[in-house]
Amino acid sequence: MTAALFLEQVLNGLQLGLMLFLMSAGLTLVFGVMGLINLAHGSLYMIGAFFCAAAAAASGNFWLGLIAGTAAAAAAGALIEVTVLRRLYDRDHLDQVLATFALILVLSELTKIGFGPFPLFLDVPPILSGTVNLGIAHYPLYRLALIGFGLAVALGLWLLIARTRLGIRIRAGENDREMIAALGVNIRALYTLVFALGAGLAGLAGALVGAVQSVQVGMGEPVLILAFVVIVIGGIGSIKGAMVGALMVGVIDTMGRFLLPRLFGHFMEQSQAAGIGAALASMLIYVLMAAVLVIRPKGLFPAHA
Amino acid sequence: MTIRTTLSAGLAAMSLTATLGASTALADPVTVGLITTLSGGGAGLGVDIRDGFQLALSMSGSDAIHLVVEDDAQRPEQAVQIADRMIQSERAQILTGIVWSNLAMAVVPSATAQDVIYVSPNAGPSQLAGAGCTPNYFNAAYQNDTMHEASGAYANVLGYENTFIMAPNYPAGIDALTGFKRYFEGSLAGELFTQLGQTDFAAEIAQIRASGADSIFIFEPGGMGISFMRQYAQSGIDLPIISAAFSFSQDVLPAVGDSALGVINTAEWSPDMDNAANQAFVAGFQEAYGRLPSVYAAQAFDSANLILSALAAADINDLPAFRTAMRAADFDSVRGAFRFGNNQHPIQNYYAREVVSVDGVLTNRMVGTAFEDHQDVYATDCAME
Structure with a gap:
């Protein structure tokens, strides 16, 4: 194993982690502030990717597509919050799971009706295509840009939560929703805004990742499962926890897929090692989640410690 | 009317409908x-x-x-x-x-x-x-198995000697690699199983880059193939790819885009x-x-x-x-x-097809024959004659 390969894999892990962060930040925010379990978060990711692909194809400009995808997901989020989810805040989590699962089915079918059953094409923008020389290794420029994008959004989100009036309200809403309602904050509007923000982040992640993945119906569900693992590890409701959890999951998943088959290759036949290594690697993040929960039952950074 | 006549009339009517039903069937x-x-x-x-x-x-x-x-x-x-x-x-x-x-x-x-x-x-x-x-x-x-066997056989024709092979870790994926290896005569630069439904192939692409392979065989059906090809195109690696038709069929080609151009894929049919x-x-x-x-x-x-x-x-x-x-x-x-x-x-017969662009539309063109009159290996286990 060369240093170049190792560096490339570390970068791959970071990039996967930062995209997972965009997904899980919205999910954990919505749960922390509104107490809502939203299974349809993956559908918003899908909506972001589809609108980005369609707008980019129509305009020939990836960046317009990116804006369209994010805006469409945020708008869809706001619409869902006002029409469906608003009725679920006082119900227990099982009702929320059931209703948002129904939303997955509805949104998937609507997407299929709107965009057709075949996967869409979305290419990386020309300015970000190709590879960049990092001295010892060549690395795809677009993936580097994704790392930069993820860090920038994380910083922006932190500034929003820590430094703005809206951020104060969001944090207050996490702690005591009755009290901030009593203090005259329009809690309904706040909830819609928070949900749209989370949806927009999911849509942004979908649009960014859509350029290197298949833009197809159902693309959100595998990511949704990973995002849930991330927020459980990080502590439900905590943005900081989502960041740490996402990076842990990204790096450990990538390194597991890379190193485990090699490890087994030292003492068994290659095709067998590949099979066992791949099977164990796919379990690794769930083992991590279980281990974290044994030591810290509420996750690494519980929002309501 | 007695009960008996009612019954027999009913039965007659029923048998009549039954006959009618049979004749219309x-x-x-x-x-x-x-x-x-x-x-x-x-x-x-x-x-x-x-x-x-x-x-x-x-x-x-x-x-x-x-x-x-x-x-x-x-x-x-x-x-x-x-x-x-x-x-x-x-x-x-x-x-x-x-x-x-x-x-x-x-x-x-x-x-x-x-x-x-x-x-x-x-x-x-x-x-x-x-x-x-x-x-x-x-x-x-x-x-x-036969689609992948055809890929293995045609990889010999193309002169590939050191191929990196990859498929999802599920029964059809294991069969794919087995099928490819059954007819491929070169050596393997690496053998890798991915997760079913995997969307990010960065870790695998990095290993392909480091493996010293002269070619790649993949079986990544559906969205997995689209994701892999997009990411492969951005990786700067320029090794030839051979595959069964699944990842390069007409249903996914528009989504894969120009990165599929030139890929050799094997199937029993080609649009041309x-x-x-x-x-x-x-x-x-x-x-x-x-x-x-x-x-x-x-x-x-x-x-x-x-x-x-x-x-x-x-x-x-x-x-x-x-x-x-x-x-x-x-x-x-x-x-x-x-x-x-x-x-x-x-x-x-199984044919090798190449992804080409015709008037701006990606499609497949026949470039060679991988097998003539090919039968699957399992036929010998079948008791029917």
Whole structure:
């Protein structure tokens, strides 16, 4: 194993982690502030990717597509919050799971009706295509840009939560929703805004990742499962926890897929090692989640410690 | 009127309707149940199978078939329920349409045990080709391994000597790598299993880069192949790729984009095959649906014509005679020559196709032959003759 390969894999892990962060930040925010379990978060990711692909194809400009995808997901989020989810805040989590699962089915079918059953094409923008020389290794420029994008959004989100009036309200809403309602904050509007923000982040992640993945119906569900693992590890409701959890999951998943088959290759036949290594690697993040929960039952950074 | 006369009148009426029912059943079209995936991520394949099948019916002008279409949502339990309903309440005598091997394995054994004919337009699990072969099961597509065997054989023709091979870690993926290795004569630069449904291949691409391979064989069906090819195109690696047709068929090519150009993929059919049946099929498909047909559509088109040919030659209520008519495969296949082996799976040619751009549309063109009259290895385990 060369240093170049190792560096490339570390970068791959970071990039996967930062995209997972965009997904899980919205999910954990919505749960922390509104107490809502939203299974349809993956559908918003899908909506972001589809609108980005369609707008980019129509305009020939990836960046317009990116804006369209994010805006469409945020708008869809706001619409869902006002029409469906608003009725679920006082119900227990099982009702929320059931209703948002129904939303997955509805949104998937609507997407299929709107965009057709075949996967869409979305290419990386020309300015970000190709590879960049990092001295010892060549690395795809677009993936580097994704790392930069993820860090920038994380910083922006932190500034929003820590430094703005809206951020104060969001944090207050996490702690005591009755009290901030009593203090005259329009809690309904706040909830819609928070949900749209989370949806927009999911849509942004979908649009960014859509350029290197298949833009197809159902693309959100595998990511949704990973995002849930991330927020459980990080502590439900905590943005900081989502960041740490996402990076842990990204790096450990990538390194597991890379190193485990090699490890087994030292003492068994290659095709067998590949099979066992791949099977164990796919379990690794769930083992991590279980281990974290044994030591810290509420996750690494519980929002309501 | 006594009770007895009422009863006998009633019985007479009932037997009359029964006779009427029987006589109209002969004239009635045979119900064919098409179970396929029309929703979710795999819907594109099912849509092509449905459209290909329906096109064959409308082009034939025959009214011998009453077609019932249902969506299995790519879920085995749902496919089983639909099959039961079609057999019991819709009186379907022939089933077809299933895309995926795991769904076929859930539906086919019980359906064929109830004397329902099943015609596979795509899935070809090894279990049904070998010891589990049955007289009521006909595969009009391919046995799963053969597509990958063709890739292995054609990799030899292309002179590849050190190939990196990769597939998802599930039965069809394991079969794919086994099939490739069965005929490939070079050495392996690496062998890797990915997760089913994986969307990020950065870790795998990095290993391909470091492996010193001269070529890559992949089996990554559906969205996995699209994701892999997009990411591969951005990686700066420039090794040739060989694959079975699944990741480079017409249903996914528009989404893969120009990064698929030049990829060699193997299949038993190609849109540019030079025979009258195929030219009529491709033109008819384009006219009816406004897009080029995929290999799935071609297989479904052949499945429908196979069934029509057997229905024209024999009465389905005489099952042994109908099976004989099916085995004869007396129809004009879009693949040119088509015949069944002892296990009722095709013995056919496999071709190498190259992804090219024709007037801005990505499609496949035949560039060579991987196998002539190739039969799957499981046929020897099948007790049928």
